Amino acid sequence: MTQSHLMNGDCVEVMKSIPDNSVDCIITDPPYNLGLFMHNRNTNLWKMRDNQFAYAGWDNMEYKVWKSNMNKFFLQCSRVLKDKGTLIVFMAVIKVSDIIELGQKHGFYYKTTGVWHKTNPMPRNMNIHFVNSTECWIYFIYKGTSGTFNNNGKVLHDFLESSVCPASEKKHGKHPTQKPLSILNTLITTLTNVGDVVLDPFMGSGSTCVSAALNNRRYIGIELEQSYYQIAIDRINNLKELIK
Template sequence: MSQEVVNFNELKSVIGDPFYEKENILIYNMDCLEALNKINHSIIDLTVTSPPYNIGKEYEKVLELEHYLDWSKKWINKIYDATKLNGTLLLNIGYVEVEGKGKAVPLPYLLWDKTKFYLIQEIVWNYGAGVACKKQLSPRNEKILWFVKNKNNYVFNLDDIRDKDVKYPNQKKNGKLRCNTLGKNPSDVWQIAKVTSGYNRASPERTPHPAQFPMDLIERTIKGFSNVGDLICDPFMGSGTVAEAALRHNRKFIGFEINKTYCEYAITRVESYFAEHASSLGNYLQ
């Protein structure tokens, strides 16, 4: 695939008219496989996404596990083809029951090698709130698989995501500071609160979407694994957290969402962002 830079007009010429378009953002109300099949250039710098887990949520149709894994392989490899040589996929997936084998089998165990991407490592997203279980341990984590297209050439902005929670920031050895003044190296366990719901406990960023990414989580991925001006993609866009985070950090965005109502949730967030930042926003990437 070519590394040619494709602008939004070129994208629209191959995918079609978007459901929504504004400065540096395209939103399509369509199946991501249908859209990705039309892209014949390597244009995406970073994909951050969380597909349906195949567990019966309101936005998904449950498939036989074999068919679900086959579908996952198809869309992941379409993302691979559309990703630049130094590009990245961050794939958030949870747990699924495997008949006769296990009740809560991590989907990463079933998907990590079903792709042309190279797996750098697994990130554990740890959170406090969640379902309380009586016959098993209460789940408090999900996984993010960090895939790259080229294991020797990929974007990783360590300084942008350093952990500022340093216990002894001024500790010295031989008269020199032991810790980087920007913070310590982040680990592969990220403690970030989920987007909660319910009376008196709903997160301020909460939308009606039933499975919403927290902004803190996505901002860390955008800053750590892409650069200013890059094209960010979310093929299962949901409430639009990735779209908003991309705009906040001066990236371009293209997203696909099959549910029209969810597209409208995302557009509401994006429009609110533009309204709040109207005075400082220009065509910063044009």
């Protein structure tokens, strides 16, 4: 029986301690590795991005290094996931084809690319271009073509909409790319059952694990940066404040 827990370290190494075929669902939000891409562009947007995404990890890597690391990550995902298990990877739209290619290489069946639309993004440079308000989530099944899908008879669109992460979810510290619980609650309740094991190898402030715990799923979370790992621990230790 897998117990819920959070771990601090490099996910590719830490995942090696998770038994084969033991996870029902992976929902994760890896670094999009847009740091160098932004630096090399002839705009001032990279400065803002530096402020916003000032964390160690995989955001400033050469493309080939990032892809090689993601390849190792997918290998571990294919090992720990049960057959017909679900994998959701959040990603920037310009990297979606890389993620689909890696998923297919490691035995994942590609279902769809969903969109998360943020209703109140920062209106950066609003007078010179379209304000970025979307991120993608790529949906795969491992060794099967369909997995748990609790739609309860409803038509579900691959388009999720919410505000950016509210301040009320950042009481224990700020993470620059924290996902709102409403989006994770939708994914977790649709794609897993009570008691299932949900893994987030790039958990940041722990939003996936908090949502799993609130919805009576087990969770395993991994984070490289000690300060973000601590935020996740504090959020999990204070779940009561989220239960209405």
